[in-house]
Amino acid sequence: MDLLTILQVLDSTVRLATPLLLACLAGLYSERAGIFDIGLEGKMLAAAFLSAAVAFVTGSAWVGLMAGIGASLVLSVIHGLASITFRGNQLISGVAINFLAAGITVVVAQSWFGQGGRTPQLSGDGRFNPITLPFAEAMQNLPIIGPIYYELISGHTMLVYIALLMVPLTWWVLFSTRFGLRLRAVGENPAAVDTAGVSVNGLRYAAVIICGVLCGIAGAYLATALQAGFVKDMSAGRGFIALAALIFAKWRPWHALYACLLFGFLQALALRPDVIQGVLGFKVNGQLLDVLPYILTVIILAGFVGKAVPPRAGGEPYVKER
């Protein structure tokens, strides 16, 4: 196997890991603040649809991105209302949001575009196009470093770089700012935060809103960068893989990056059965690669490989003592 094939696989790893990473970090903010969110999938899907629809109408991927974030935020606010204001069951709210997005995207897409629940193909500025980083072409012919820089590091869309930058940013926000400290505290011991005179609900809403923005970018990436338009159920379980990655990473930003790259790598391999056969010498079942993230998550959750301890107050609505 040559360098170019390896780089191709790694390149698609990065592209496929990006939506996982954005959704995973989204879940990280929410769950660190004590709000379980199994509605990542639905928020991504809603954002994917609206970003593609608006990008098609306006011809601008950036306007589409904003619309996608808006769609995701609406669902986030519903989740916030249900789980913070009305102290409902966060898991049930997440399930409802997933179904709401799965249904309404197709209903509206059919009504607007009449193409069987999809948006028309996006082209030109309606999509996020690959960016060639400086000197990529000049360096292309250097041995090893040239192709790595040209094929793997350069040539992604803006959103990929935004997603990668979100990792150190999230790490910094969570562990080096006052807001981050409070956010983590509210997920572990909301009563203590309340005693300190900081609004528990305010912090939790902030976390849920950040989660919505990141899911919105993830969804817009799916429809306007990874693919050219929205198709029914295009999130295809990525929200759940992101959730799996979050557990895998034990709710830590850098580990989230590694977990998402690993799961992205598995997805990239599933697309290239020839490569696996070339390396291993035998055929590996594609379904096995597809479910490996889920199986790995169950093993991690079972505590056989280190223990995944979620934020202590996760899933519990906070009731002020009287």
Added chain:
Amino acid sequence: MDVMPKWAEVILVPLISLLLAAILSAIVILAIGEDPIAALKLMIDGALGSSYGWGYTLYYATNFIFTGLAVSIAFHARMFNIGGEGQAMIGGLGVALVCLYLPWPHWSIALIAGAIASAIFGAAWAAIPAYLQAKRGSHIVITTIMFNFIAAALLNYLLIGALKKPGSMEPATGKFPEATHLPNMHEILGTFGIEFSKAAPANISFFVAVLACFAVWALIWKTKLGYEIRAFGHSESAAKYAGISPTKIIMVSMLISGALAGMMAINNVQGEAERLVLNAVEGAGFIGIAVALMGRSHPFGVFVAALLFGFLYQGGAELALWTKIPREMIVVIQALVILFTGALDNMVRMPLERMFLALRRNKGGAA
């Protein structure tokens, strides 16, 4: 003391939630340029206006009774079994294996065998998440979600591999032998001289589902085990203090839950398709969540809610056939029902409670 009278708790709260879901659904239908009243009429006509429509409504309802009961029983132990979908898929595998590879003399014995096999397979699929929850504290919601995906991949693998009918391109098993085919409503009601559509898929499993409702009711409210499950659901620490083993309750309630979800397969696999196809469950496992929430985890409530969702499913199919409203509209309605009866329950409940408190205070003042 309860703030609300029992009738308000059992009937008023779900009814208002349902009404809110219906109003929002009507707004969605209006927004896409269709007439909600006409849509409702079409749904009623299509789902309840003929024995053909009823046959489909009851067929869907049968699926939802099984999955709704499955979610309910887990709810009683305060566990959220989101894995009904996967458990029903694996239940279908059980039915398929039993029907394909064992000889059966008569449908009645095949039905019992199918029910037992699907229950065992469904329970087995719930057993691992249950064990991990009980012994390792792994969150059951996450593990059951993961097991849904694993089940789908497993079936996919088997249906394009070992179980595929030789020579066929389609990912499905061969047709089950004649002797395992279950009598449908046309044949059952025909013996009593009642006309019923021959084409509709409702079959004898509907009565098995009704029996399951009674069995679950008796289990939950008339047995020691049911008492223990409810006690555990109300307060784990109190249950522990009373000598109830959490491990046992988690395992047993999840096994029953998985078995019920799996048993759905006697309806959709053995009763209707008469072979195992990909995506045979069609989301019924998830609808079980809506059904259980709307039915307040009571078997009778589950029965009524399952009928309602059966009506929505068949009515929705008619809508997709005759109007420009796509089938996915049902998914929206289902989501709204889950949202209002489940997650936003307090939004409906809080103002009602305030109202009843005010009423009581006024009465107290007058007396």
